[in-house]
Amino acid sequence: MRIVVLTGGVGGAKFLRGVRAYARERGGEVTAVVNVGDDTVMHGLRICPDLDSVMYTLGGGADAERGWGRQNETWTVSEELKAYGAEPSWFGLGDRDIATHLVRSTMLGAGYPLSAVTEALCARWSPGVRLLPATDDRLETHVVVDSEEGQRALHFQEWWVRHRGQLPARRFVFVGAESASPGPGVLEALAAADVVLVAPSNPVVSIAPVLAVPGLREAVVSGSAPVVGISPIIGGAPVRGMADRCLAALDVECSAAGVAGLYGGRGAGGLLDGWLVDDADAGVVATGLLVREAPLWMTDDAATTAIVRTAMELAGAVAR
Protein backbone atom coordinates (compact mmCIF):
# COMPACT_ATOMS: atom_id res chain seq x y z
CA MET A 1 0.00 0.00 0.00
CA ARG A 2 1.68 3.19 -1.21
CA ILE A 3 0.09 6.41 -0.03
CA VAL A 4 1.09 9.85 -1.35
CA VAL A 5 -0.07 12.88 0.62
CA LEU A 6 -0.11 16.41 -0.79
CA THR A 7 0.43 18.65 2.20
CA GLY A 8 1.29 21.99 3.74
CA GLY A 9 2.75 22.51 7.19
CA VAL A 10 1.20 22.34 10.62
CA GLY A 11 -2.23 20.81 9.90
CA GLY A 12 -0.80 18.52 7.26
CA ALA A 13 1.95 17.43 9.65
CA LYS A 14 -0.62 16.43 12.24
CA PHE A 15 -2.58 14.57 9.58
CA LEU A 16 0.56 12.74 8.47
CA ARG A 17 1.00 11.30 11.97
CA GLY A 18 -2.30 9.55 11.39
CA VAL A 19 -1.31 8.43 7.90
CA ARG A 20 1.94 7.04 9.26
CA ALA A 21 0.13 5.16 12.01
CA TYR A 22 -2.34 3.75 9.45
CA ALA A 23 0.49 2.68 7.14
CA ARG A 24 2.45 1.07 9.99
CA GLU A 25 -0.53 -1.11 10.86
CA ARG A 26 -0.55 -2.37 7.26
CA GLY A 27 3.12 -2.27 6.29
CA GLY A 28 2.45 0.57 3.87
CA GLU A 29 4.73 3.35 2.66
CA VAL A 30 3.96 7.04 2.91
CA THR A 31 5.37 9.81 0.74
CA ALA A 32 4.55 13.43 1.55
CA VAL A 33 4.79 15.96 -1.27
CA VAL A 34 5.28 19.16 0.66
CA ASN A 35 4.53 22.78 -0.21
CA VAL A 36 7.57 25.04 -0.60
CA GLY A 37 5.68 28.22 -1.48
CA ASP A 38 6.08 29.56 2.07
CA ASP A 39 9.85 29.18 1.86
CA THR A 40 11.90 32.30 2.26
CA VAL A 41 15.31 33.65 3.19
CA MET A 42 15.65 35.59 6.45
CA HIS A 43 19.00 36.82 7.73
CA GLY A 44 20.60 34.80 4.97
CA LEU A 45 18.99 31.57 6.19
CA ARG A 46 16.82 29.47 3.93
CA ILE A 47 13.65 28.72 5.83
CA CYS A 48 11.20 26.00 4.77
CA PRO A 49 8.30 26.28 7.21
CA ASP A 50 6.18 23.45 5.86
CA LEU A 51 8.99 20.94 5.38
CA ASP A 52 10.22 21.71 8.89
CA SER A 53 6.78 21.50 10.48
CA VAL A 54 6.31 18.08 8.94
CA MET A 55 9.84 16.93 9.82
CA TYR A 56 9.69 18.15 13.42
CA THR A 57 6.15 16.87 13.99
CA LEU A 58 6.84 13.40 12.60
CA GLY A 59 10.26 13.33 14.27
CA GLY A 60 8.88 14.17 17.71
CA GLY A 61 10.66 17.52 17.92
CA ALA A 62 7.77 19.92 17.29
CA ASP A 63 6.21 22.24 19.82
CA ALA A 64 2.65 20.93 20.00
CA GLU A 65 1.25 23.92 21.90
CA ARG A 66 2.72 26.71 19.78
CA GLY A 67 1.91 24.69 16.69
CA TRP A 68 5.13 25.47 14.83
CA GLY A 69 8.85 25.27 15.47
CA ARG A 70 10.78 23.21 18.00
CA GLN A 71 9.80 22.19 21.50
CA ASN A 72 11.93 23.57 24.36
CA GLU A 73 12.81 26.40 22.04
CA THR A 74 14.85 29.45 23.08
CA TRP A 75 15.08 32.82 21.35
CA THR A 76 18.54 34.18 22.13
CA VAL A 77 19.67 34.69 18.54
CA SER A 78 16.46 36.53 17.63
CA GLU A 79 16.80 38.85 20.63
CA GLU A 80 20.36 39.64 19.59
CA LEU A 81 19.31 40.25 16.00
CA LYS A 82 16.78 42.76 17.31
CA ALA A 83 19.50 44.43 19.39
CA TYR A 84 21.37 44.97 16.11
CA GLY A 85 18.21 46.37 14.55
CA ALA A 86 18.39 43.62 11.95
CA GLU A 87 15.32 43.25 9.74
CA PRO A 88 13.00 41.47 9.46
CA SER A 89 12.29 41.65 13.19
CA TRP A 90 8.73 40.33 12.82
CA PHE A 91 9.77 36.78 12.00
CA GLY A 92 10.64 34.73 15.08
CA LEU A 93 13.51 32.33 14.60
CA GLY A 94 14.13 29.98 17.50
CA ASP A 95 17.68 28.94 18.35
CA ARG A 96 17.06 25.24 17.75
CA ASP A 97 15.27 26.02 14.53
CA ILE A 98 18.18 28.18 13.37
CA ALA A 99 20.50 25.18 13.48
CA THR A 100 18.25 23.46 10.93
CA HIS A 101 18.37 26.54 8.72
CA LEU A 102 22.16 26.77 9.04
CA VAL A 103 22.62 23.17 7.94
CA ARG A 104 20.15 23.65 5.10
CA SER A 105 21.64 26.95 3.94
CA THR A 106 25.18 25.57 4.04
CA MET A 107 24.19 22.53 1.98
CA LEU A 108 22.23 24.61 -0.53
CA GLY A 109 25.22 26.95 -0.77
CA ALA A 110 27.39 23.95 -1.51
CA GLY A 111 25.13 23.07 -4.41
CA TYR A 112 22.86 20.36 -3.03
CA PRO A 113 19.23 20.57 -4.15
CA LEU A 114 16.54 21.08 -1.52
CA SER A 115 15.39 17.47 -1.88
CA ALA A 116 18.86 16.16 -0.98
CA VAL A 117 19.10 18.62 1.91
CA THR A 118 15.70 17.50 3.19
CA GLU A 119 16.80 13.87 3.06
CA ALA A 120 19.99 14.77 4.99
CA LEU A 121 18.05 16.63 7.67
CA CYS A 122 15.57 13.77 7.95
CA ALA A 123 18.44 11.39 8.69
CA ARG A 124 18.39 12.92 12.16
CA TRP A 125 14.62 13.00 12.64
CA SER A 126 13.59 9.65 11.13
CA PRO A 127 10.10 10.91 10.31
CA GLY A 128 8.98 7.49 9.05
CA VAL A 129 7.52 9.22 6.00
CA ARG A 130 9.42 10.14 2.87
CA LEU A 131 9.42 13.93 2.61
CA LEU A 132 9.68 15.33 -0.90
CA PRO A 133 9.65 19.06 -1.64
CA ALA A 134 7.06 19.70 -4.35
CA THR A 135 9.93 21.22 -6.32
CA ASP A 136 13.63 21.92 -5.92
CA ASP A 137 13.15 25.12 -7.91
CA ARG A 138 12.19 28.52 -6.63
CA LEU A 139 8.45 28.73 -6.13
CA GLU A 140 7.35 31.51 -3.79
CA THR A 141 3.82 32.40 -2.85
CA HIS A 142 3.28 36.14 -3.09
CA VAL A 143 0.12 37.94 -2.09
CA VAL A 144 -1.33 40.81 -4.06
CA VAL A 145 -2.96 43.37 -1.77
CA ASP A 146 -4.48 46.81 -2.16
CA SER A 147 -2.39 49.75 -1.05
CA GLU A 148 -2.76 53.49 -1.33
CA GLU A 149 -0.60 53.42 -4.44
CA GLY A 150 -2.65 50.67 -6.03
CA GLN A 151 -1.96 46.96 -5.79
CA ARG A 152 1.30 45.60 -4.52
CA ALA A 153 2.67 42.11 -3.96
CA LEU A 154 4.38 40.87 -0.84
CA HIS A 155 5.84 37.53 0.15
CA PHE A 156 3.37 35.21 1.79
CA GLN A 157 5.32 35.25 5.06
CA GLU A 158 5.16 39.02 5.22
CA TRP A 159 1.42 38.94 4.64
CA TRP A 160 0.84 36.01 6.98
CA VAL A 161 3.23 36.66 9.86
CA ARG A 162 3.97 40.37 9.74
CA HIS A 163 0.46 41.54 8.84
CA ARG A 164 -1.34 38.49 10.33
CA GLY A 165 -3.32 38.13 7.13
CA GLN A 166 -5.10 41.42 7.87
CA LEU A 167 -4.32 43.09 4.55
CA PRO A 168 -7.17 42.07 2.26
CA ALA A 169 -5.67 39.74 -0.34
CA ARG A 170 -6.69 40.16 -3.95
CA ARG A 171 -4.94 37.10 -5.27
CA PHE A 172 -2.04 34.75 -4.75
CA VAL A 173 0.81 34.40 -7.22
CA PHE A 174 3.19 31.45 -7.23
CA VAL A 175 6.34 33.18 -8.39
CA GLY A 176 8.55 30.89 -10.43
CA ALA A 177 5.95 28.16 -10.70
CA GLU A 178 5.77 28.22 -14.50
CA SER A 179 9.44 27.26 -14.81
CA ALA A 180 9.56 24.85 -11.85
CA SER A 181 9.81 21.08 -12.20
CA PRO A 182 8.51 18.47 -9.77
CA GLY A 183 11.17 17.51 -7.21
CA PRO A 184 13.08 14.24 -7.70
CA GLY A 185 10.84 11.29 -6.93
CA VAL A 186 7.56 13.21 -6.95
CA LEU A 187 6.25 12.01 -10.31
CA GLU A 188 7.53 8.50 -9.63
CA ALA A 189 5.75 8.43 -6.27
CA LEU A 190 2.51 9.62 -7.84
CA ALA A 191 2.81 7.08 -10.64
CA ALA A 192 3.30 4.25 -8.14
CA ALA A 193 0.69 5.47 -5.63
CA ASP A 194 -2.22 3.27 -4.58
CA VAL A 195 -3.96 6.27 -3.02
CA VAL A 196 -3.39 10.03 -3.14
CA LEU A 197 -4.62 11.99 -0.14
CA VAL A 198 -4.98 15.76 -0.06
CA ALA A 199 -4.25 16.77 3.56
CA PRO A 200 -6.60 19.15 5.41
CA SER A 201 -4.18 21.96 4.66
CA ASN A 202 -4.97 25.45 3.39
CA PRO A 203 -6.23 24.82 -0.16
CA VAL A 204 -5.18 28.26 -1.41
CA VAL A 205 -1.65 28.69 -0.07
CA SER A 206 -0.58 25.14 0.85
CA ILE A 207 -2.11 22.77 -1.68
CA ALA A 208 -2.47 25.13 -4.66
CA PRO A 209 1.27 25.93 -4.87
CA VAL A 210 2.03 22.18 -4.85
CA LEU A 211 -0.38 21.69 -7.73
CA ALA A 212 1.02 24.76 -9.51
CA VAL A 213 4.24 22.92 -10.33
CA PRO A 214 3.84 22.04 -14.02
CA GLY A 215 3.20 18.35 -14.47
CA LEU A 216 2.32 17.68 -10.86
CA ARG A 217 -1.42 18.27 -11.02
CA GLU A 218 -1.54 16.36 -14.31
CA ALA A 219 0.26 13.42 -12.69
CA VAL A 220 -2.34 13.32 -9.91
CA VAL A 221 -5.33 13.70 -12.20
CA SER A 222 -4.15 11.28 -14.89
CA GLY A 223 -2.88 8.68 -12.42
CA SER A 224 -4.65 5.43 -11.62
CA ALA A 225 -4.80 6.10 -7.86
CA PRO A 226 -8.00 7.43 -6.33
CA VAL A 227 -7.63 10.96 -4.96
CA VAL A 228 -9.32 11.76 -1.66
CA GLY A 229 -9.29 15.14 0.05
CA ILE A 230 -9.94 15.87 3.70
CA SER A 231 -11.75 19.13 4.36
CA PRO A 232 -9.76 21.77 6.26
CA ILE A 233 -13.03 23.62 6.95
CA ILE A 234 -15.40 22.41 9.64
CA GLY A 235 -18.74 24.09 10.10
CA GLY A 236 -17.74 27.11 8.04
CA ALA A 237 -14.47 27.88 9.81
CA PRO A 238 -10.90 26.75 9.23
CA VAL A 239 -9.71 24.12 11.71
CA ARG A 240 -6.58 26.20 12.05
CA GLY A 241 -4.93 29.16 10.36
CA MET A 242 -6.41 31.73 8.04
CA ALA A 243 -7.91 29.75 5.19
CA ASP A 244 -11.00 31.98 5.47
CA ARG A 245 -8.99 35.05 4.46
CA CYS A 246 -7.35 33.14 1.64
CA LEU A 247 -10.63 31.74 0.32
CA ALA A 248 -12.21 35.19 0.48
CA ALA A 249 -9.56 36.49 -1.93
CA LEU A 250 -10.74 33.89 -4.42
CA ASP A 251 -14.43 34.58 -3.76
CA VAL A 252 -14.78 31.02 -2.54
CA GLU A 253 -17.16 30.41 0.35
CA CYS A 254 -15.39 29.27 3.51
CA SER A 255 -17.14 25.94 3.79
CA ALA A 256 -16.52 22.28 3.09
CA ALA A 257 -18.68 22.72 -0.02
CA GLY A 258 -16.77 25.79 -1.13
CA VAL A 259 -13.42 24.02 -0.96
CA ALA A 260 -14.87 20.97 -2.71
CA GLY A 261 -15.90 23.29 -5.51
CA LEU A 262 -12.46 24.85 -5.60
CA TYR A 263 -10.71 21.49 -5.94
CA GLY A 264 -13.39 20.14 -8.26
CA GLY A 265 -14.56 16.59 -8.80
CA ARG A 266 -12.35 14.43 -10.96
CA GLY A 267 -15.42 13.26 -12.77
CA ALA A 268 -15.94 16.88 -13.82
CA GLY A 269 -12.38 17.75 -14.80
CA GLY A 270 -11.24 18.50 -11.24
CA LEU A 271 -8.88 16.92 -8.74
CA LEU A 272 -10.84 14.77 -6.32
CA ASP A 273 -12.58 11.43 -6.43
CA GLY A 274 -13.60 11.64 -2.80
CA TRP A 275 -14.13 14.40 -0.27
CA LEU A 276 -14.23 13.73 3.43
CA VAL A 277 -16.12 16.33 5.45
CA ASP A 278 -16.92 16.63 9.11
CA ASP A 279 -20.20 15.35 10.52
CA ALA A 280 -21.10 19.00 11.04
CA ASP A 281 -21.03 19.44 7.28
CA ALA A 282 -23.23 16.46 6.45
CA GLY A 283 -25.25 17.01 3.31
CA VAL A 284 -22.51 18.65 1.27
CA VAL A 285 -22.84 17.71 -2.36
CA ALA A 286 -20.33 18.38 -5.11
CA THR A 287 -20.21 17.51 -8.78
CA GLY A 288 -18.09 14.58 -9.92
CA LEU A 289 -16.92 13.33 -6.55
CA LEU A 290 -18.15 11.22 -3.67
CA VAL A 291 -18.64 12.91 -0.28
CA ARG A 292 -18.48 11.10 3.02
CA GLU A 293 -18.83 12.42 6.57
CA ALA A 294 -16.79 11.58 9.65
CA PRO A 295 -15.54 13.40 12.75
CA LEU A 296 -12.60 15.47 11.40
CA TRP A 297 -11.16 17.03 14.58
CA MET A 298 -7.59 15.78 14.93
CA THR A 299 -7.73 15.87 18.73
CA ASP A 300 -5.08 13.17 19.13
CA ASP A 301 -3.23 10.58 17.04
CA ALA A 302 -5.99 8.00 17.52
CA ALA A 303 -8.62 10.42 16.23
CA THR A 304 -6.39 11.36 13.32
CA THR A 305 -5.71 7.74 12.46
CA ALA A 306 -9.48 7.11 12.47
CA ILE A 307 -9.89 9.97 9.98
CA VAL A 308 -7.25 8.41 7.76
CA ARG A 309 -8.97 5.04 7.99
CA THR A 310 -12.22 6.59 6.79
CA ALA A 311 -10.39 8.46 4.02
CA MET A 312 -8.82 5.18 2.89
CA GLU A 313 -12.20 3.47 2.91
CA LEU A 314 -13.53 6.31 0.79
CA ALA A 315 -10.57 5.82 -1.55
CA GLY A 316 -11.51 2.17 -1.84
CA ALA A 317 -15.09 3.12 -2.64
CA VAL A 318 -14.09 5.47 -5.44
CA ALA A 319 -11.26 3.35 -6.88
CA ARG A 320 -11.75 2.65 -10.55
Added chain:
Amino acid sequence: MRIVVLTGGVGGAKFLRGVRAYARERGGEVTAVVNVGDDTVMHGLRICPDLDSVMYTLGGGADAERGWGRQNETWTVSEELKAYGAEPSWFGLGDRDIATHLVRSTMLGAGYPLSAVTEALCARWSPGVRLLPATDDRLETHVVVDSEEGQRALHFQEWWVRHRGQLPARRFVFVGAESASPGPGVLEALAAADVVLVAPSNPVVSIAPVLAVPGLREAVVSGSAPVVGISPIIGGAPVRGMADRCLAALDVECSAAGVAGLYGGRGAGGLLDGWLVDDADAGVVATGLLVREAPLWMTDDAATTAIVRTAMELAGAVAR
Protein backbone atom coordinates in the same frame (compact mmCIF):
# COMPACT_ATOMS: atom_id res chain seq x y z
CA MET B 1 46.39 63.11 19.72
CA ARG B 2 45.68 60.41 17.17
CA ILE B 3 46.72 56.91 18.16
CA VAL B 4 46.67 53.97 15.77
CA VAL B 5 46.96 50.49 17.27
CA LEU B 6 47.87 47.39 15.27
CA THR B 7 46.12 44.55 17.03
CA GLY B 8 44.86 41.03 17.14
CA GLY B 9 41.98 39.78 19.27
CA VAL B 10 41.72 39.05 22.96
CA GLY B 11 44.99 40.50 24.31
CA GLY B 12 44.83 43.43 21.95
CA ALA B 13 41.21 44.07 22.93
CA LYS B 14 42.20 44.28 26.59
CA PHE B 15 45.07 46.59 25.69
CA LEU B 16 42.72 48.81 23.69
CA ARG B 17 40.59 49.41 26.79
CA GLY B 18 43.67 51.06 28.26
CA VAL B 19 44.37 53.02 25.09
CA ARG B 20 40.78 54.23 25.04
CA ALA B 21 40.96 55.30 28.69
CA TYR B 22 44.24 57.11 28.00
CA ALA B 23 42.77 58.88 24.96
CA ARG B 24 39.62 59.85 26.83
CA GLU B 25 41.69 61.59 29.48
CA ARG B 26 43.31 63.68 26.74
CA GLY B 27 40.54 63.99 24.16
CA GLY B 28 42.46 61.81 21.76
CA GLU B 29 41.20 59.52 19.00
CA VAL B 30 41.99 55.85 18.70
CA THR B 31 41.93 53.76 15.55
CA ALA B 32 42.47 50.02 15.76
CA VAL B 33 43.75 48.25 12.67
CA VAL B 34 42.60 44.70 13.32
CA ASN B 35 43.88 41.37 12.06
CA VAL B 36 41.53 39.44 9.79
CA GLY B 37 43.80 36.45 9.18
CA ASP B 38 41.86 34.33 11.69
CA ASP B 39 38.61 34.97 9.84
CA THR B 40 36.80 31.97 8.50
CA VAL B 41 33.45 30.63 7.38
CA MET B 42 31.73 28.03 9.55
CA HIS B 43 28.23 26.71 8.79
CA GLY B 44 28.02 29.42 6.15
CA LEU B 45 28.66 32.18 8.70
CA ARG B 46 31.52 34.62 8.27
CA ILE B 47 33.38 34.71 11.55
CA CYS B 48 35.88 37.45 12.44
CA PRO B 49 37.30 36.43 15.81
CA ASP B 50 39.63 39.38 16.30
CA LEU B 51 37.23 42.10 15.18
CA ASP B 52 34.55 40.59 17.40
CA SER B 53 36.82 40.22 20.42
CA VAL B 54 37.75 43.89 20.13
CA MET B 55 34.16 44.98 19.50
CA TYR B 56 32.67 42.95 22.35
CA THR B 57 35.45 43.85 24.78
CA LEU B 58 35.29 47.57 24.11
CA GLY B 59 31.48 47.47 23.95
CA GLY B 60 31.15 45.75 27.32
CA GLY B 61 29.70 42.56 25.89
CA ALA B 62 32.67 40.22 26.13
CA ASP B 63 33.00 37.29 28.47
CA ALA B 64 35.98 38.30 30.59
CA GLU B 65 36.50 34.88 32.17
CA ARG B 66 36.36 32.75 29.04
CA GLY B 67 38.40 35.38 27.25
CA TRP B 68 36.47 35.25 23.97
CA GLY B 69 32.89 35.52 22.83
CA ARG B 70 29.88 37.01 24.56
CA GLN B 71 29.04 37.14 28.25
CA ASN B 72 25.91 35.25 29.37
CA GLU B 73 26.40 33.11 26.30
CA THR B 74 24.29 30.04 25.54
CA TRP B 75 25.08 27.18 23.15
CA THR B 76 21.76 25.88 21.90
CA VAL B 77 22.48 26.29 18.20
CA SER B 78 25.85 24.53 18.47
CA GLU B 79 24.29 21.61 20.34
CA GLU B 80 21.67 21.28 17.61
CA LEU B 81 24.31 21.47 14.89
CA LYS B 82 26.08 18.57 16.61
CA ALA B 83 22.81 16.64 16.71
CA TYR B 84 22.72 16.99 12.92
CA GLY B 85 26.33 15.79 12.74
CA ALA B 86 27.23 19.09 11.08
CA GLU B 87 30.93 19.79 10.71
CA PRO B 88 33.00 21.46 11.97
CA SER B 89 31.90 20.36 15.43
CA TRP B 90 35.13 21.51 17.09
CA PHE B 91 34.39 25.21 16.75
CA GLY B 92 32.08 26.54 19.45
CA LEU B 93 29.63 29.16 18.26
CA GLY B 94 27.57 30.80 20.99
CA ASP B 95 23.99 31.80 20.30
CA ARG B 96 24.59 35.50 20.94
CA ASP B 97 27.72 35.39 18.84
CA ILE B 98 25.82 33.74 15.99
CA ALA B 99 23.54 36.77 15.70
CA THR B 100 26.63 38.90 14.99
CA HIS B 101 27.74 36.44 12.32
CA LEU B 102 24.27 36.36 10.78
CA VAL B 103 24.15 40.14 10.47
CA ARG B 104 27.69 40.19 9.07
CA SER B 105 27.11 37.35 6.63
CA THR B 106 23.87 38.88 5.39
CA MET B 107 25.51 42.26 4.80
CA LEU B 108 28.55 40.70 3.10
CA GLY B 109 26.17 38.66 0.96
CA ALA B 110 24.41 41.87 0.00
CA GLY B 111 27.73 43.27 -1.21
CA TYR B 112 28.90 45.45 1.65
CA PRO B 113 32.64 45.30 2.36
CA LEU B 114 33.83 44.04 5.73
CA SER B 115 34.78 47.55 6.82
CA ALA B 116 31.22 48.81 6.27
CA VAL B 117 29.81 45.75 8.04
CA THR B 118 32.14 46.35 10.98
CA GLU B 119 31.00 49.96 11.22
CA ALA B 120 27.35 48.83 11.15
CA LEU B 121 27.92 46.26 13.90
CA CYS B 122 29.79 48.83 15.98
CA ALA B 123 26.76 51.15 15.83
CA ARG B 124 25.28 48.83 18.44
CA TRP B 125 28.39 48.42 20.59
CA SER B 126 29.79 51.95 20.57
CA PRO B 127 33.33 50.72 21.20
CA GLY B 128 34.70 54.27 21.46
CA VAL B 129 37.52 53.22 19.15
CA ARG B 130 37.36 53.17 15.38
CA LEU B 131 37.72 49.57 14.25
CA LEU B 132 39.22 49.03 10.82
CA PRO B 133 39.82 45.61 9.33
CA ALA B 134 43.41 45.48 8.07
CA THR B 135 41.90 44.63 4.70
CA ASP B 136 38.48 44.06 3.13
CA ASP B 137 40.03 41.41 0.93
CA ARG B 138 40.48 37.74 1.64
CA LEU B 139 43.55 37.19 3.78
CA GLU B 140 43.61 33.89 5.63
CA THR B 141 46.31 32.59 7.88
CA HIS B 142 47.11 28.99 7.07
CA VAL B 143 49.54 26.81 8.98
CA VAL B 144 51.94 24.40 7.31
CA VAL B 145 52.45 21.29 9.41
CA ASP B 146 54.16 17.95 8.98
CA SER B 147 51.98 14.97 8.26
CA GLU B 148 52.63 11.37 7.29
CA GLU B 149 52.18 12.31 3.64
CA GLY B 150 54.58 15.24 3.89
CA GLN B 151 53.65 18.79 4.68
CA ARG B 152 50.08 20.01 4.55
CA ALA B 153 48.43 23.35 5.20
CA LEU B 154 45.39 23.92 7.36
CA HIS B 155 43.43 27.01 8.30
CA PHE B 156 44.70 28.74 11.39
CA GLN B 157 41.46 28.05 13.26
CA GLU B 158 41.75 24.34 12.59
CA TRP B 159 45.32 24.33 13.87
CA TRP B 160 44.55 26.58 16.82
CA VAL B 161 41.13 25.42 18.00
CA ARG B 162 40.78 21.88 16.67
CA HIS B 163 44.35 20.79 17.30
CA ARG B 164 45.05 23.27 20.12
CA GLY B 165 48.28 24.27 18.42
CA GLN B 166 49.71 20.80 19.11
CA LEU B 167 50.66 19.99 15.51
CA PRO B 168 54.20 21.37 15.14
CA ALA B 169 53.93 24.32 12.77
CA ARG B 170 56.55 24.68 10.05
CA ARG B 171 55.44 28.07 8.84
CA PHE B 172 52.50 30.42 8.46
CA VAL B 173 51.12 31.50 5.11
CA PHE B 174 48.87 34.50 4.67
CA VAL B 175 46.74 33.28 1.80
CA GLY B 176 45.61 36.12 -0.44
CA ALA B 177 47.88 38.69 1.19
CA GLU B 178 49.79 39.51 -1.97
CA SER B 179 46.66 40.73 -3.72
CA ALA B 180 45.03 42.38 -0.70
CA SER B 181 44.74 46.13 -0.22
CA PRO B 182 44.60 48.01 3.08
CA GLY B 183 41.01 48.50 4.24
CA PRO B 184 39.34 51.90 3.70
CA GLY B 185 40.79 54.47 6.09
CA VAL B 186 43.79 52.40 7.16
CA LEU B 187 46.46 54.27 5.20
CA GLU B 188 44.79 57.60 6.01
CA ALA B 189 44.77 56.78 9.73
CA LEU B 190 48.44 55.79 9.62
CA ALA B 191 49.36 58.95 7.69
CA ALA B 192 47.56 61.11 10.27
CA ALA B 193 48.77 59.19 13.33
CA ASP B 194 50.71 60.89 16.11
CA VAL B 195 51.69 57.52 17.55
CA VAL B 196 51.48 53.95 16.29
CA LEU B 197 51.26 51.26 18.96
CA VAL B 198 51.77 47.57 18.33
CA ALA B 199 49.50 45.79 20.82
CA PRO B 200 50.84 42.90 22.93
CA SER B 201 49.22 40.47 20.49
CA ASN B 202 50.71 37.36 18.96
CA PRO B 203 53.46 38.72 16.67
CA VAL B 204 53.32 35.74 14.31
CA VAL B 205 49.62 35.22 13.70
CA SER B 206 48.03 38.51 14.82
CA ILE B 207 50.42 41.33 13.92
CA ALA B 208 52.28 39.71 11.01
CA PRO B 209 49.12 39.21 8.91
CA VAL B 210 48.22 42.88 9.42
CA LEU B 211 51.66 43.90 8.22
CA ALA B 212 51.45 41.41 5.33
CA VAL B 213 48.88 43.58 3.55
CA PRO B 214 50.91 45.26 0.81
CA GLY B 215 51.48 48.92 1.60
CA LEU B 216 50.50 48.66 5.23
CA ARG B 217 53.90 47.91 6.71
CA GLU B 218 55.45 50.54 4.42
CA ALA B 219 52.93 53.11 5.66
CA VAL B 220 53.91 52.39 9.25
CA VAL B 221 57.64 52.40 8.63
CA SER B 222 57.71 55.43 6.35
CA GLY B 223 55.28 57.45 8.47
CA SER B 224 56.25 60.30 10.74
CA ALA B 225 54.68 58.78 13.86
CA PRO B 226 56.87 56.94 16.35
CA VAL B 227 56.12 53.21 16.52
CA VAL B 228 56.10 51.55 19.93
CA GLY B 229 55.49 47.89 20.58
CA ILE B 230 54.38 46.27 23.83
CA SER B 231 55.87 42.84 24.47
CA PRO B 232 53.38 39.95 24.53
CA ILE B 233 56.03 37.82 26.22
CA ILE B 234 56.78 38.20 29.92
CA GLY B 235 59.62 36.25 31.49
CA GLY B 236 59.88 33.88 28.54
CA ALA B 237 56.22 32.93 28.34
CA PRO B 238 53.26 34.36 26.44
CA VAL B 239 50.90 36.41 28.61
CA ARG B 240 48.10 34.47 26.94
CA GLY B 241 47.64 32.12 24.05
CA MET B 242 50.16 30.08 22.14
CA ALA B 243 52.71 32.57 20.89
CA ASP B 244 55.44 30.18 22.05
CA ARG B 245 54.34 27.56 19.53
CA CYS B 246 54.10 30.17 16.80
CA LEU B 247 57.51 31.64 17.54
CA ALA B 248 59.03 28.16 17.60
CA ALA B 249 57.91 27.63 14.01
CA LEU B 250 59.95 30.67 13.05
CA ASP B 251 62.92 29.63 15.18
CA VAL B 252 62.45 32.76 17.24
CA GLU B 253 63.16 32.54 20.94
CA CYS B 254 60.05 32.99 23.07
CA SER B 255 61.28 36.05 24.91
CA ALA B 256 60.84 39.81 24.89
CA ALA B 257 64.23 39.98 23.16
CA GLY B 258 63.23 37.37 20.59
CA VAL B 259 60.10 39.26 19.57
CA ALA B 260 62.02 42.54 19.48
CA GLY B 261 64.40 40.89 17.04
CA LEU B 262 61.49 39.60 14.97
CA TYR B 263 59.91 43.03 14.65
CA GLY B 264 63.28 44.74 14.24
CA GLY B 265 64.35 48.23 15.16
CA ARG B 266 63.27 50.94 12.79
CA GLY B 267 66.77 52.32 12.97
CA ALA B 268 67.92 49.03 11.46
CA GLY B 269 65.28 48.63 8.76
CA GLY B 270 62.67 47.15 11.08
CA LEU B 271 59.32 48.24 12.48
CA LEU B 272 59.80 49.64 15.97
CA ASP B 273 61.20 52.81 17.49
CA GLY B 274 60.40 51.68 21.01
CA TRP B 275 59.85 48.36 22.77
CA LEU B 276 58.16 48.14 26.11
CA VAL B 277 59.03 45.04 28.11
CA ASP B 278 58.01 43.83 31.53
CA ASP B 279 60.16 44.53 34.56
CA ALA B 280 60.93 40.81 34.58
CA ASP B 281 62.67 41.29 31.24
CA ALA B 282 64.81 44.22 32.27
CA GLY B 283 68.10 44.32 30.41
CA VAL B 284 66.73 43.35 26.98
CA VAL B 285 68.68 45.10 24.27
CA ALA B 286 67.80 45.26 20.59
CA THR B 287 69.34 46.95 17.60
CA GLY B 288 67.86 50.19 16.33
CA LEU B 289 65.17 50.70 18.96
CA LEU B 290 64.78 51.99 22.49
CA VAL B 291 63.73 49.54 25.21
CA ARG B 292 61.93 50.53 28.37
CA GLU B 293 60.65 48.40 31.26
CA ALA B 294 57.35 48.62 33.13
CA PRO B 295 54.90 46.19 34.74
CA LEU B 296 53.07 44.70 31.73
CA TRP B 297 50.41 42.52 33.40
CA MET B 298 47.02 43.86 32.31
CA THR B 299 45.37 42.89 35.58
CA ASP B 300 42.69 45.56 35.31
CA ASP B 301 41.87 48.67 33.29
CA ALA B 302 43.93 50.90 35.59
CA ALA B 303 47.01 48.71 35.16
CA THR B 304 46.47 48.60 31.41
CA THR B 305 46.07 52.37 31.21
CA ALA B 306 49.33 52.75 33.13
CA ILE B 307 51.03 50.53 30.54
CA VAL B 308 49.65 52.72 27.76
CA ARG B 309 50.86 55.83 29.57
CA THR B 310 54.38 54.42 29.71
CA ALA B 311 54.19 53.38 26.06
CA MET B 312 53.14 56.90 25.12
CA GLU B 313 56.02 58.35 27.13
CA LEU B 314 58.34 56.01 25.28
CA ALA B 315 56.79 57.21 22.01
CA GLY B 316 57.54 60.76 23.08
CA ALA B 317 61.12 59.80 23.84
CA VAL B 318 61.69 58.23 20.44
CA ALA B 319 59.74 60.80 18.39
CA ARG B 320 61.83 62.28 15.64
